[in-house]
Amino acid sequence: MSIRHGLLALLAAGPRYGSRLRTDFEARSGGTWPLNIGQVYTTLSRLERDGMVAQDDVDAAGRALYALTEAGRAELRAWYDRPVERAGPPRDELAIKLVMALGADGVDVREVVEAQRRHVTRALHDHVRQRAEALARAPEHPEEMARLLVLEQLVFQAEAEVRWLEHCEARLLRFTREEEPPPQEQPGA
Template structure:
């Protein structure tokens, strides 16, 4: 996730002050990724330095507003068009299995069973989240949740395949 680009997108809509950016960001992601206020201001400072954002005259209530520049719009458009790379063979869970094999840790089925239980919990959480989303207002979040569920289902299939292989040994 790119906080930099999220801030550019929020400023693309209209000028905002830092706290408004934080609140709108958290609302946009339905509270799933809390954003530290310090990170907002640090990122804004970098965006100003890079010419992607500029401060707007103070509104008089001690809150400085920020505005996206033409260069910021171009950067946002460039980023939106770039494909997102996935780490196809860099999987944290698989790495854990490799480490277990390195030390002759003979509880692979327990590792797999616990991972399976975790996947089930995660799927239930996402399905519960999905049930509470309004299809009209939260279409983008629904896409994200459904994609997450599909990834978890694929992981579950993989873990079950590994469990079956262990049983056959």
């Protein structure tokens, strides 16, 4: 997730102070990606260093307001224009766990797969329930659209993970059947 670009996008609407950026980011992402306030100020510091934001003023409470610079606007436009790179496969803890379990003594990989499937299925049901709630609220609350899009991404990711786990289970079953020696013929049969 690009906190950097998310903050630039929020600042495009006008100057804001750090904790307001945090609140707006979490609201815009439907509360799915909570931000630590330290992340916000560290990112603002780097954006300021890179000339993309500048401290504009202070509000009535004495909080520093950050504003987008022309360089920040150009970077934001470039971010919107370029596709998100999916070049290298990310390190996925589940995939690493399964490949390590394959060679581990005393570990039944099928049990690992099944435990993960149960977990993801519960998460999927929760995402689907939350999506239904967001859909019900969306007509009266247009801000629910952001949350709805994030929840739909989570639903699709969970569905894909369940499908992959089912594939892994089928692959493991075929593999173990291929490794089993053929049954011996009984003498006199």
